[in-house]
Amino acid sequence: MQQKMQKLKDILAEMADLKGAIAVLGWDQQTYMPNGGTEARGRQSGTLGKVEHEMATSAELGRLLDELKPYAESLDPDSNDARMIKVAARDFDLATRVPSDFVVEQAQITAMANQAWAEARSKADFSIFQPHLEKIVDLTHRYVGFFPPADHPYDVLLDIYEPEMKTADVKKIFNELRPKQVELIKAISRKTRIDNSFLYQSFDEKNQWDFGIDVITRLGYDMNRGRQDKSEHPFTTGFSLNDVRITTRVESDFLSTMIFGSIHEAGHAMYAQGHSPELERTNLADGASLAIHESQSRMWENLVGRSLPFWEFFYQKLQEKFPQLNLVTLDNFYKGINKVEPSPVRIEADEATYNLHIMLRLELEIGIIEGKIQVKDLPEIWNAKMKEYLGIEPENDALGVLQDVHWSWGAFGYFSTYALGNLISAQLWENINQDIPDLSEQISSGKFDDLLSWLRKNIHSHGRKFMPQELVKKVTGSEIDPAPYLRYLKDKFGKIYGL
């Protein structure tokens, strides 16, 4: 059996190499690749993807996994080997259920849909995207059909991004959250608006860059095992535990984009840099799920990066780079970066309104999968729900139903992970503060290593060993729970807005 286990590890190692190589190609494409390279890059990534898919679905791998089942059952179920086999079996099942023809068809349809979406958004014209989205919805139904019946067909889609998460659970969590977040926003809207105009000035880009690098390296992002570059859309990507890169966007006339974008991506990257070295080049050297990943990026961005103690340490350094902030007090700066204001665009949303953007999308996706909502009706329903949850209506569909790229990729089931990540971050935060009682003082003196060590030990090191809900329960003692996030919001914004 040892020999078979080694054979499995060899296969997983080569698959990890291929995924790493594909990720390098993707990183290059979004950072430095000249325009001329686009077509060939698509083919190169496609060919590597094909080779990787052949490995992932090979009869040899399937046989090996069958043969290793009894061995896995004989092991400590939490051992690396047992988990490696379990996760490999799950991945193999997912990869083999979907026929190759379908994968090719999907790639073609989404490539065209993505182009159509970009055009539709630039012209704020949903009708350009509509026929493509209808095809994608059709594909999505067919995808669901490849799997055994679930409690809810949407479970199959959630499971891609958030393993073992159920539609009923997400609905329950969001139903508890929604009225309370709506209520909070209403209470805030009755208070005096915060002035954050000082964030919209001219800020030297080099100084911004240097400040951002200083912040993320102090937080614990290891630049010997990573780097930051510029890209149109910030992202994190890893080629191994020792090469995890982030990108950021710098705006010359708005400070928040770079600062909070860099911290957010560094949060993802520290997670990836923190997987246990013994998981390297296995199928477990990855994040547990998108929600767990988002819990890390959001924690560093919001619970740390938008906190008062954080700026007690960093504000003077920021003012040294940007003397135009000398007239802004720390208190006003802190309020400015935490201003709550319903806006139509998700990625610009503040902490208090963000989850509502997600809930809206989830309801639409479930409606579509259940066949209760037609693609053609999406713009109207979108706008109505925006009005209901946030009290505003987008000016046009580019700022509404067309704002996100995800559907053009065929990525139904993805959005919830953003909101679940927020909830998990607050859940973990309560535990962390129990374990590190002087965390606020540490942060206000620029000390982040206890926090990072806690995350390394409890979250990062495990990689993909545990299912996300299992991991949350293991660490916090409970399933994903919206209460800590609500407590966090009420406390923070209660103080800021004097509620």
Added chain:
Amino acid sequence: MQQKMQKLKDILAEMADLKGAIAVLGWDQQTYMPNGGTEARGRQSGTLGKVEHEMATSAELGRLLDELKPYAESLDPDSNDARMIKVAARDFDLATRVPSDFVVEQAQITAMANQAWAEARSKADFSIFQPHLEKIVDLTHRYVGFFPPADHPYDVLLDIYEPEMKTADVKKIFNELRPKQVELIKAISRKTRIDNSFLYQSFDEKNQWDFGIDVITRLGYDMNRGRQDKSEHPFTTGFSLNDVRITTRVESDFLSTMIFGSIHEAGHAMYAQGHSPELERTNLADGASLAIHESQSRMWENLVGRSLPFWEFFYQKLQEKFPQLNLVTLDNFYKGINKVEPSPVRIEADEATYNLHIMLRLELEIGIIEGKIQVKDLPEIWNAKMKEYLGIEPENDALGVLQDVHWSWGAFGYFSTYALGNLISAQLWENINQDIPDLSEQISSGKFDDLLSWLRKNIHSHGRKFMPQELVKKVTGSEIDPAPYLRYLKDKFGKIYGL
């Protein structure tokens, strides 16, 4: 047969994708990769290389090539399809003769040898490298043994880099060249030394960079299908016809490194950007050989970039960037960048002495392969030959026998291509000047498109369709011939030094 031909093209296309991906990984490694990434990158490149090798040696490909042989014979021998089959059969033969075990052993031995070489060079201590080089020589003998007996065992090695080139031919060419180059250098050494100290001043790096970009884009390097970055050792790499990148090195206190390095690499890159689009993603979308490649880089670097007409156009622009050159006349600048001075280091050598560095290496390599020279005697023989050809002796082995990385890679047979490239460049140049009689005037007015078009049509577009000697003969009417290069050297340096 059409179906089999298509099948061959499909396989070649996937191999091209893999090679492109491997090249992206290499580019990243030498430009932006953080230190931490080294180990994983080695594994990723290794795994992609393994997949590519499996494709290149697959029984399916072998069968297909056998079956296509009569078809190839039925075609116009110069047609793309016929050449594609011919070159594929050659590559398949090369790849399958060498057992996989040997390839793995070679990779291990050269990896260690490369490390030992770096240490030996940094300590100027040949004894550190000697046992590794002995292993490499042993490997090289075994490599030769995998091939049918040739006229000379060294032919098998030359053939790797310069297809179908024979040891006897190279020797004949070099024997004709050597005495005349030695004589020229002696004549120059009796003349007044040229002062080029103005090249060794402080030059702003950003200004250097901008000047270099201006030059190479004017020459015709297409930045929409390429880019320039910094790296320790300049190189050119291509991922497709539309993504060919170069790197350069900028020294703050020496101007020539960036200028001539950038032009040299742009010369390689324009060749790669110029292969006919119909060859894209086939085995023919590559250079004909290393010597042909070098003929392009050297032509742009030396015959164009170190010519007087070139600087009649560019010198004023350079002075605008660097006013410290205002006191240096164009004539003195031209002489300065063409100063002839024997130096122990090949990569710093001028046009008049360069080939002698190569001849020395070739003689040593042939001696080793013939078993007439022992590895342990290399330093002594090296120094004696340096004295004989260039009249100087290296201060230590770091500046002598240890200066080049190639042997640590196991790359015996490589060096000649540098000198052959020089010869070919001058041969082509005589033809070009016949076809474009006002070329000098064009260059002195910054017009390079006729020259580039000529190269595109006669050299670049063909890619790897023709064997290198075949291509030279097709274009110039003769085999590789040292006479034009000797004429070029005598004319140029005769004028500069008043011989």
